[in-house]
Amino acid sequence: MAAQKKDATRFTEIRNAKALRDYSVDDRFEAGIQLRGTEVKSIRAGKAQISDAFARIEKGEVWLHNAHIEQYAFGNIHNHDAKRIRKLLLHRRHIEKIRIALETGGRALVPLRMYFKDALVKVEVALATGKKQYDRREDLKKRVVQREIDQAMKQRQR
DSSP, rough: OOOOOOTTOOOEEEEOHHHHEEEEEEEEEEEEEEOHHHHHHHTTTTOOOTTOOOOEEEEEEEEESOEOOOOTTTOTTTOTTTTOOOEEOOOOOOOOOHHHHTTSSEEEEEEEEEEEEEEEEEEEEEEEEEHHHHHHHHHHHHHHHHHHHHHHHHHHHH
């Protein structure tokens, strides 16, 4: 019997598009996340969003707030709450590094993406600094200029 092919339509990752627009990202960390069974099934179906999510350190542990994982459609009475606070699993030295960076001020711990690594759900969190309005405009100008350069190069190759 031949091996089954992987389904291309299957979920790969959930991204936080707002994060790279609103923040300049410094350090990135890969964290595990403590989930219930129905939450994993919803994430596998792509029914989650982390665009409004943020992380905090409370009592030496990192917690993910405002992450929305839709209730599993085929769940029962033990289905999870969609916006519950979830624990992020990080090494103690990473938590300490994050805590020091957050205490110095002007930085936030923002989730960038949620993805599967083998059978485990991982969350990529980053220490980020908020961008000012003029920084966002500058980034937009750079993208427009780069797009025009790429189009000119493409025309020249023809």
